[in-house]
Amino acid sequence: MKKTIFSLFMLAVGITAVNAQNVNKQYYPQPVTDNRNEIAIPPVDGYQVLKCDFHMHSVFSDGYVWPSYRVGEAWLDGLDVIAMTDHIEYLPFRDYFKADLNTSYKIAAQAAEQVGLMVIHGTEITRKQGEIGHFNALFIQDANLVPDPDPEIAIQNALKQDAFILFNHPGWLMDTIVWTPFQRKLADKGMIHGIEVFNSREYYPRVLSWCMDGGYTVFSNSDVHGVISEIYTTLRPMTLVFVKEKTQEAVKEALFHGLTLGFFDNKFVGKEELLSALFNACVHFTLHSKNGEKEVYTANNNSSFPFSFCIQGVTYNIEPFSSIRNIKVTEGENRALVVNMWCYEDRHPSVTVR
Numbered sequence: 001m002k003k004t005i006f007s008l009f010m011l012a013v014g015i016t017a018v019n020a021q022n023v024n025k026q027y028y029p030q031p032v033t034d035n036r037n038e039i040a041i042p043p044v045d046g047y048q049v050l051k052c053d054f055h056m057h058s059v060f061s062d063g064y065v066w067p068s069y070r071v072g073e074a075w076l077d078g079l080d081v082i083a084m085t086d087h088i089e090y091l092p093f094r095d096y097f098k099a100d101l102n103t104s105y106k107i108a109a110q111a112a113e114q115v116g117l118m119v120i121h122g123t124e125i126t127r128k129q130g131e132i133g134h135f136n137a138l139f140i141q142d143a144n145l146v147p148d149p150d151p152e153i154a155i156q157n158a159l160k161q162d163a164f165i166l167f168n169h170p171g172w173l174m175d176t177i178v179w180t181p182f183q184r185k186l187a188d189k190g191m192i193h194g195i196e197v198f199n200s201r202e203y204y205p206r207v208l209s210w211c212m213d214g215g216y217t218v219f220s221n222s223d224v225h226g227v228i229s230e231i232y233t234t235l236r237p238m239t240l241v242f243v244k245e246k247t248q249e250a251v252k253e254a255l256f257h258g259l260t261l262g263f264f265d266n267k268f269v270g271k272e273e274l275l276s277a278l279f280n281a282c283v284h285f286t287l288h289s290k291n292g293e294k295e296v297y298t299a300n301n302n303s304s305f306p307f308s309f310c311i312q313g314v315t316y317n318i319e320p321f322s323s324i325r326n327i328k329v330t331e332g333e334n335r336a337l338v339v340n341m342w343c344y345e346d347r348h349p350s351v352t353v354r
Contacts, residue, residue, distance in 0.1 A: 039078035039235070039304045040321075044274075044281040047242040047259070050251065052081040054120065054239055055136055055168065055196070055221035059093055060104040061086035061124070063225045067104040068111035073228045075115045077236055078304075081251060083120035084108045085136045088147050088154075090126050101143035118248060125158070127151045129173050132182050135192075136166040139252050151182070155191055164255050166219060167192050169199035170207055177206050192216065194255060198237055198264040199223050205345035208269050212344055217255050218270045220262030235304075237264040242274065266306050272343035276351050279338050283307055283318065285327070285353045295334070297327040297353060308340040311353065315339060329353055 041049040056070055057063030063070075067084060074082045084105045097103070105121045112119045123143040125135045132151050137158035140146065145161070148154040155165060165186075171177045179187065186192050194217030197208045211218050220237045222228065228236060242259040243250040254260065261270035261278065268275055282303035289296045301307060301318045308317045311329055318324050334353040343349045 034076070036076055037078040041240075041278075041303055041305070042281045044242060044277050047244065048246065049278070050080040050241045050243055050246065051078060052083075052239045052241050052251070053079055053222050053224075053236070054081075054083040054122070054138060054166065054219060055085050055124075055199070055223045056082060057086055057124075057223070057225050058084065058104045058108075060091070060097065060099060062090055062092050065227065067108040070224075071108050071111040071115065071117055071119070073224075075117050077228065079117070079238065080246065081118040081120065081241070082108070082112075083122040083136070083138055085122040085124045085138075087124045087126045088143060101146075105143070118246070118251070120248065120251070123158075124168070125151060125154050131180055133170065133180065134168040136168055137161075137163040138166060138255070139164055139248070152186070152191075155186065159191065164193050164252065165191055167195040167216075169196050169202060169223065171202055171204045172199065177204055187214070194219050194260075196221055196223075197262045197269050200231075200237070203264065203267075205342070208342060209345045212271070215258065217258045218260050218262045220264045220269070234266070235263070237262075239263075240268075240278070263305070266340060268305075268341040270343065272349045275338065275341045275343055275349040279307060279309075279341065279349070279351050280354075283309075288325075290331070291328075293331050295329045295331050296325075297329060298323055298325045299327055306340070307338060309336040309338045309351070311336045327353070 039051055058065060058067040058070060086104045088101055109119045120138055121140050122136055122138045123140060123146055135155060137146060140158055140161045140163050146154055146157045148157060195207055195211055196219045197204055198220035200223045219239050222237050240261040240263055241251055241254045243254050261268050261274055282301055284300050285297045287295055287297055299318055300323045301320060304320045306319050308315060316324055316327060335350050336353055337348045337350055339348050341349050
């Protein structure tokens with residue numbers, strides 16, 4: 001009897017094992033990677049802050065990925081807006097594609113509808129670096145109408161479409177950064193609206209000063225050609241755009257009014273008033289006690305960005321969504337320099353500890 005019961009038990013165990021695991025084929029699902037990195041930025045003086053990248057390439061110029069892949073990367077990285085800016089002159093893979101110059105935008109825009117990402121129609125006008133340079137035309141209607149042997153006419157063709165003209169990576173392949181005669185002519189004619197202060201892995205402090213002195217809109221873009229995750233292990237470069245609503249019209253208006261900051265390598269660049277407003281929206285100080293002439297504060301960071309600030313010679317680093325305590329300030333001398341922000345090539349913004 002005991003032997004019969006044991007046999008029945010073993011049979012049941014065997015049936016359960018067979019049902020649970022097919023010995024001929026076992027399925028191992030791929031790890032889930034659709035986890036978007038949400039970048040939290042609180043409202044800043046009534047504006048919402050969009051995370052944007054206005055310079056990237058696909059296989060339709062000299063990039064190595066399909067346009068819809070760029071959309072997937074941007075969505076996972078927490079971006080709100082991207083621009084497809086494939087070259088119009090440099091198309092090394094043209095023999096493999098029968099497509100016009102708008103194709104990468106059309107593919108990306110269709111993919112973006114599925115994830116709620118905004119795609120700006122753009123293109124890159126590409127001529128010899130150090131003489132003419134590279135320029136992104138943003139918010140165009142038809143890239144096929146832009147090309148011309150004369151680079152100035154090509155830019156004018158974009159301007160006829162009410163484009164925003166971005167001067168790309170002025171320091172790329174250069175020993176020093178200066179305006180070339182062609183670039184100065186464009187600037188004097190009002191044909192340059194913004195400049196990249198940061199591109200890929202290059203930072204141009206002098207260009208930040210150009211922007212502040214000349215009223216050009218500040219940009220920080222990836223200029224990505226390969227796979228973005230193989231290039232950046234932390235937050236990618238992005239242009240922060242201050243808008244009242246999330247529409248292409250609002251983004252375009254913000255760019256023309258200079259309502260941007262550049263972010264890269266945990267650093268910020270741009271106008272002092274925008275830098276200060278962003279810091280004050282993200283970092284809040286609470287007075288806890290007084291010790292003689294010293295006031296003691298706690299700081300709380302409610303954003304996805306780290307900040308470093310200096311008060312009376314002491315530097316404090318506050319990580320995303322964290323707090324630091326025992327910030328000692330002499331009563332009446334409550335100014336801080338935010339040292340991972342630059343409002344000029346050699347100047348940090350000053351904020352009030354409050």
